[in-house]
Amino acid sequence: MSYFDAASAAPLHPVARQALLASLDDGWADPARLHREGRKARLLLDAAREAAAEAVGCRADEVVFTASGTRAVHTGVAGVLAGRRRVGRHLIVSAVEHSSVLHSAEAFEAEGGEVTRVAVNRAGAVDPSAYAAALRPDSALACLQSANHEVGTVQPVAEVAGACRAAGVPLLVDAAQSLGWGPVGGDWSLLAASAHKWGGPPGVGLLVVRKGVRFAAQGPVDERESGRAPGFENIPAVVAAVASLRAVRAEAAQEAARLRELTERIRARVPRLVPDVEVVGDPERRLPGIVTFSCLYADGEALLHELDRAGFSVSSGSSCTSSTLTPSHVLKAMGVLSEGNVRVSLPPGAAEEDVERFLDVLPAAVAGVREKLGAPAPAVRARSEELVVDSLGKRCPIPVIELAKVIGEVPVGGTVRVLSDDEAARLDIPAWCQMRGQEYVGEEPAEQGTAYLVRRTG
Amino acid sequence: MSYFDAASAAPLHPVARQALLASLDDGWADPARLHREGRKARLLLDAAREAAAEAVGCRADEVVFTASGTRAVHTGVAGVLAGRRRVGRHLIVSAVEHSSVLHSAEAFEAEGGEVTRVAVNRAGAVDPSAYAAALRPDSALACLQSANHEVGTVQPVAEVAGACRAAGVPLLVDAAQSLGWGPVGGDWSLLAASAHKWGGPPGVGLLVVRKGVRFAAQGPVDERESGRAPGFENIPAVVAAVASLRAVRAEAAQEAARLRELTERIRARVPRLVPDVEVVGDPERRLPGIVTFSCLYADGEALLHELDRAGFSVSSGSSCTSSTLTPSHVLKAMGVLSEGNVRVSLPPGAAEEDVERFLDVLPAAVAGVREKLGAPAPAVRARSEELVVDSLGKRCPIPVIELAKVIGEVPVGGTVRVLSDDEAARLDIPAWCQMRGQEYVGEEPAEQGTAYLVRRTG
Numbered sequence: 001m002s003y004f005d006a007a008s009a010a011p012l013h014p015v016a017r018q019a020l021l022a023s024l025d026d027g028w029a030d031p032a033r034l035h036r037e038g039r040k041a042r043l044l045l046d047a048a049r050e051a052a053a054e055a056v057g058c059r060a061d062e063v064v065f066t067a068s069g070t071r072a073v074h075t076g077v078a079g080v081l082a083g084r085r086r087v088g089r090h091l092i093v094s095a096v097e098h099s100s101v102l103h104s105a106e107a108f109e110a111e112g113g114e115v116t117r118v119a120v121n122r123a124g125a126v127d128p129s130a131y132a133a134a135l136r137p138d139s140a141l142a143c144l145q146s147a148n149h150e151v152g153t154v155q156p157v158a159e160v161a162g163a164c165r166a167a168g169v170p171l172l173v174d175a176a177q178s179l180g181w182g183p184v185g186g187d188w189s190l191l192a193a194s195a196h197k198w199g200g201p202p203g204v205g206l207l208v209v210r211k212g213v214r215f216a217a218q219g220p221v222d223e224r225e226s227g228r229a230p231g232f233e234n235i236p237a238v239v240a241a242v243a244s245l246r247a248v249r250a251e252a253a254q255e256a257a258r259l260r261e262l263t264e265r266i267r268a269r270v271p272r273l274v275p276d277v278e279v280v281g282d283p284e285r286r287l288p289g290i291v292t293f294s295c296l297y298a299d300g301e302a303l304l305h306e307l308d309r310a311g312f313s314v315s316s317g318s319s320c321t322s323s324t325l326t327p328s329h330v331l332k333a334m335g336v337l338s339e340g341n342v343r344v345s346l347p348p349g350a351a352e353e354d355v356e357r358f359l360d361v362l363p364a365a366v367a368g369v370r371e372k373l374g375a376p377a378p379a380v381r382a383r384s385e386e387l388v389v390d391s392l393g394k395r396c397p398i399p400v401i402e403l404a405k406v407i408g409e410v411p412v413g414g415t416v417r418v419l420s421d422d423e424a425a426r427l428d429i430p431a432w433c434q435m436r437g438q439e440y441v442g443e444e445p446a447e448q449g450t451a452y453l454v455r456r457t458g
Numbered sequence: 459m460s461y462f463d464a465a466s467a468a469p470l471h472p473v474a475r476q477a478l479l480a481s482l483d484d485g486w487a488d489p490a491r492l493h494r495e496g497r498k499a500r501l502l503l504d505a506a507r508e509a510a511a512e513a514v515g516c517r518a519d520e521v522v523f524t525a526s527g528t529r530a531v532h533t534g535v536a537g538v539l540a541g542r543r544r545v546g547r548h549l550i551v552s553a554v555e556h557s558s559v560l561h562s563a564e565a566f567e568a569e570g571g572e573v574t575r576v577a578v579n580r581a582g583a584v585d586p587s588a589y590a591a592a593l594r595p596d597s598a599l600a601c602l603q604s605a606n607h608e609v610g611t612v613q614p615v616a617e618v619a620g621a622c623r624a625a626g627v628p629l630l631v632d633a634a635q636s637l638g639w640g641p642v643g644g645d646w647s648l649l650a651a652s653a654h655k656w657g658g659p660p661g662v663g664l665l666v667v668r669k670g671v672r673f674a675a676q677g678p679v680d681e682r683e684s685g686r687a688p689g690f691e692n693i694p695a696v697v698a699a700v701a702s703l704r705a706v707r708a709e710a711a712q713e714a715a716r717l718r719e720l721t722e723r724i725r726a727r728v729p730r731l732v733p734d735v736e737v738v739g740d741p742e743r744r745l746p747g748i749v750t751f752s753c754l755y756a757d758g759e760a761l762l763h764e765l766d767r768a769g770f771s772v773s774s775g776s777s778c779t780s781s782t783l784t785p786s787h788v789l790k791a792m793g794v795l796s797e798g799n800v801r802v803s804l805p806p807g808a809a810e811e812d813v814e815r816f817l818d819v820l821p822a823a824v825a826g827v828r829e830k831l832g833a834p835a836p837a838v839r840a841r842s843e844e845l846v847v848d849s850l851g852k853r854c855p856i857p858v859i860e861l862a863k864v865i866g867e868v869p870v871g872g873t874v875r876v877l878s879d880d881e882a883a884r885l886d887i888p889a890w891c892q893m894r895g896q897e898y899v900g901e902e903p904a905e906q907g908t909a910y911l912v913r914r915t916g
Binding site: 001003005008009010011012017020023025028029030033035036037038067068069070071074078099100103104106145194196200201203205220221222230231232233234235237238243301304305308313314315 | 487
């Protein structure tokens with residue numbers, strides 16, 4: 001089995017395992033206690049905090065250990081929004097942040113805050129000047145990920161941090177996907193990360209709050225972790241998390257070059273091996289281990305199962321994954337195809353031969369899924385120069401498959417009207433037009449669902 | 459070294475260690491993913507939830523795993539207060555709850571809620587009818603610990619739960635200290651607990667919310683753990699926590715009887731071995747492993763250091779511990795002596811010979827601390843039938859020591875006026891009077907600090 005889903009969670013690093021075992025013996029006691037066991041635990045915690053600070057590039061007393069990266073983000077966002085409440089009630093995020101940031105923003109809106117979501121380009125990156133333009137005198141906080149979790153695109157954090165600093169607005173960087181590869185550059189104010197992304201154990205997040213940032217911890221008071229992370233400290237896991245961070249950092253430069261070459265192979269070869277594929281994300285400014293592509297006329301969930309059977313664990317931001325029927329907000333914001341989406345995220349140490357084998361099995365896996373889906377003949381009713389495809393009640397990627405089947409039946413200049421009530425069609429029909437060089441005319445409300453108009457241009 | 463501070467944190471149970479190691483291999487992936495590793499993790503999590511539910515006596519879908527017992531309490535209290543906001547804004551707690559409950563109550567007050575703190579008797583227990591009398595039509599939630607963490611007194615949970623049920627008010631039981639010994643009886647609505655108290659790893663709390671309780675999770679939405687505990691699940695630790703709970707439960711009846719006999723020895727012999735000691739907490743309705751006593755004219759922190767040097771790790775609720783200068787709220791609510799306080803909490807497996815050795819070294823440890831503190835002669839100024847002891851600027855237990863030194867110098871019926879600016883004196887001077895059979899007349903404001911009046915009665 002080849003595990004290519006490191007961006008969700010990485011297996012425990014051997015160094016983390018060793019550190020965890022050792023500190024389960026020495027670090028289980030309450031570090032607030034004065035007895036021998038308490039003092040031992042306190043020493044371990046202090047040393048881990050120093051080491052984490054060194055890896056991040058901050059002061060030890062700026063580091064707070066939380067129970068997860070999500071908690072780090074929730075705590076960081078809520079703490080600054082409350083601490084700077086007098087400045088204003090405006091929050092800036094990019095449109096492609098992790099759900100922990102976006103859900104924090106929604107919670108803020110529900111309390112009457114105002115949120116600006118900065119758009120991204122087709123590669124998934126924000127434009128620093130567009131981000132800077134969103135800064136206002138009443139902006140309490142700005143958030144930007146260091147790199148995107150679904151497509152691997154690296155964000156211009158240093159430029160955005162500079163603009164935020166100039167405007168006096170603290171920038172919170174969600175560094176969950178990149179911290180294992182190196183410190184985040186630029187003059188940011190807060191940073192959040194998650195240990196299980198770099199081979200640490202689950203149960204450890206990192207929140208860094210630079211001195212000078214106005215911060216008001218929310219919820220009941222608790223004296224642990226500078227009052228910013230209530231509850232008994234998970235010292236064995238913290239020690240293991242930091243040990244793992246140091247271990248992956250020691251190998252980061254070499255491993256990044258190796259994985260970048262492997263993902264570059266996937267980027268280059270998938271479009272040649274599989275017809276009708278769009279590789280998404282920035283080809284240059286990207287994380288070493290992540291590559292994402294979308295396959296027209298395929299269903300992401302079926303593709304995952306097909307690849308799982310072939311021995312590969314990947315994930316999908318498709319609209320068709322089981323947990324949700326709305327397409328990935330990241331792919332949507334980028335304006336790229338979401339159907340048949342596959343994210344390959346290689347863990348450090350991923351073997352070249354496994355990547356080659358993945359490239360071997362992928363074409364048949366996609367073809368198999370497409371074949372299963374390709375069967376239903378679309379219901380076609382002629383209406384002068386226009387064909388109507390009734391895809392009501394059908395889920396992605398069926399509407400696009402039916403559109404593709406009939407586009408040849410209208411003359412050049414004629415239009416196809418696709419009726420669909422699947423939310424994914426709104427994203428995937430324009431994306432198909434762009435890939436196929438057909439003209440997307442627009443959408444209009446229909447008696448049921450929505451009508452999407454496509455004009456045949458060639 | 460003998461570790462007698464299990465009520466703070468218990469060392470990892472060998473079964474928990476084994477389960478943790480096994481599930482670090484199988485349970486590190488994201489259980490929301492569809493691939494093999496994700497499905498394995500999901501299976502482990504589901505099995506752990508079933509086993510936890512069985513141990514608690516609830517349905518599996520009522521169990522939420524949190525990152526700590528403190529988080530479980532914070533989440534449970536906030537969720538019910540929000541979910542039942544329309545019922546009213548009144549919360550009931552006992553005066554001797556864990557700080558996580560009391561801090562939740564303070565946060566609620568800060569938002570305009572009203573809190574009733576039900577008093578306890580000198581043994582630390584609430585009176586069920588007094589608790590029931592606090593229930594009101596606008597009560598949104600009531601909280602009661604199953605047993606007290608500082609003195610071990612077991613609370614009448616079943617009676618209080620019955621009264622709450624009759625009034626239609628959900629009862630949250632903080633079962634942190636007792637869940638390892640057995641399920642909590644009675645018709646409670648929510649339950650919180652903490653795995654590291656029963657030999658599980660740190661990083662795992664348990665929140666049970668019975669079906670039918672109106673609950674509105676606070677903070678940004680997150681789909682994990684029924685939307686009640688955001689962040690990546692810590693499956694290896696959850697599996698280890700539940701394995702440990704089952705293991706300690708299997709030995710609970712036998713081990714409870716053994717530890718109860720050992721703590722009974724301490725209860726009975728400490729007052730004979732050490733002069734001027736008050737053993738606190740209910741002598742019968744108590745946890746098997748906890749015994750707490752306070753030593754007049756001694757300083758809790760100094761006593762901890764003395765015992766630590768002798769090889770014993772205990773804790774103290776004294777006003778003199780380093781982290782805080784106010785006496786334990788539990789001892790204060792009980793109205794018992796707080797100075798020179800020592801809590802012995804035996805972990806399962808504590809050896810009889812270690813307890814005997816503790817009883818051997820205790821008298822010298824207390825005598826040594828008392829000797830160091832006993833030196834300063836009080837400044838005495840005569841004022842007719844009254845002596846004034848100026849203890850301004852002196853910390854507990856000095857004011858009581860000085861009072862004890864001069865009480866013989868006034869005639870029977872005369873008074874001693876102790877001037878003190880130490881908050882602990884408010885608790886310890888009346889407690890001394892009760893122990894010594896002297897009359898505590900009351901306090902009045904003084905030019906500096908407070909004057910405490912004591913009348914010599916014999």
